[in-house]
Amino acid sequence: MVQRARRAVVFTGAGISTECGIPDFRSPCGFWTRYKPIEYSAFLASEDTRLEAWRRFLMIRDTIAKAEPGPSHKAVARLMDMGHVSTVITQNIDGLHAAAGIPAERIIEIHGNGTYARCLACGQRHEIDWVRGVIDETGRAPVCSACGGIVKSATISFGQAMPEQQMADARAATLDADLFLSIGSSLQVFPAAGLPVLASHNRTPLVILNREETGLDGLARLVIHAEAGPVLGAVMARLAPG
Template identity: 50%
Template sequence: MPIAAADKDAVLAEKRARFAAMLARADRVAAFTGAGLSTEAGIPDFRSPGGRWSRIKPIAFEAFLADEEARRESWRRRFDMDDEIRSARPTRGHMAIASWVQAGKCPAVITQNIDNLHQDSGIPADAVVEVHGNTTYATCLDCARRYEIEALRAPFLANGQAPRCDDCGGFIKTATISFGQPMPETAMRRATELARTCDLFVVVGSSLVVYPAADLPRLAHRQGARVVIVNREETPGDRYADLLLRGEIGDLLEEFVL
């Protein structure tokens, strides 16, 4: 028999109350965010059905290194999504999480997102652990010099050539982690430490299918932390979560601004 709307509302209200109590009791919260948080800001989810990667094969890191045309195509794709990135603004979910950091509850946010929206929400850059990198700037793969995307855009649109480093001639790539590229050791080490030492691990908008980052909530669970998953759909982590909140992330989190 279908659950009545009133009963659904009562169940959700009880879950919200449980989450509020968990958040109030927690001394050290680890927030872990994925694409579902940023889709509400207009950033496409590449991996979901109908997403870019279901229509366009991603460019592997090995191909980027080996082939000039792959590098040019990588930059064409980056600038094709430039308007989406530049126009996106932090959502209600971003602002709720930012308030946890600002209140001293959450030492840092671990994110799979590459859009810089956590920083734009007011979280200091050193409190955002980007396990998949950041697409709002680029670096030289050889000397690590940083380049701003806007400075690379006009030359690329004018000549169609993949940018090379002014200092060493190395390949310039957006500061994201491509398929086949090693995960950032420092970020993963810090994310692992946050998972090991938190008493509440809150997953927001992640499908928990991209490893090794997706194993972080399970690590927190094994260390004794409570795990809450806020997402529109089921995830592989649901089986060990202490609380599941289903629905639009902004609707669910806006009342949890501290």
């Protein structure tokens, strides 16, 4: 199916990045099994909670910062170069699709990006190293250097509204797709998991590649339960031998 596609959407979850050393947050050994997620409302309400949220985020960030694009990221980038994939929609916050060479305008990050921070009041961008420096120097949660507002990683937290523009762009790309390929996502988190449902209802062929079963397997034209890297490697070997 991939070889015939010209406007495929690739939808990615944590499973595409585990091969890069980034843990799956929801697995039995994942981050959320060790730490209860901090709700967005709690982050806003208390500086102590913001400081704890940043402490946890910096632990995650240390892992993300060391990671490099894996075989799956590179395969998706190559499929885009070959004209088969038009858009990547990702639930991941690691920035590895961009690091693999996919242009930013063709990546829709529906859960945000963990490589930088923003002021919730004025939108000013702040680098993570700056945030770390403020915490190390003052022992307090950072505030915006421009307006004094609350600074938060540019990710979507539990209880935080999804980004309207990114979700609108993701729906538009899904409706325009001639193939919807979900890679490494458990398809449990909504509204993100509604995108493959939308593709199926639009009669777009849906392919699911994931290690475990998903609740949407019954909607798919093809389901492959396996690690993403080897499967995509085999696909690329057939499409571009040698």
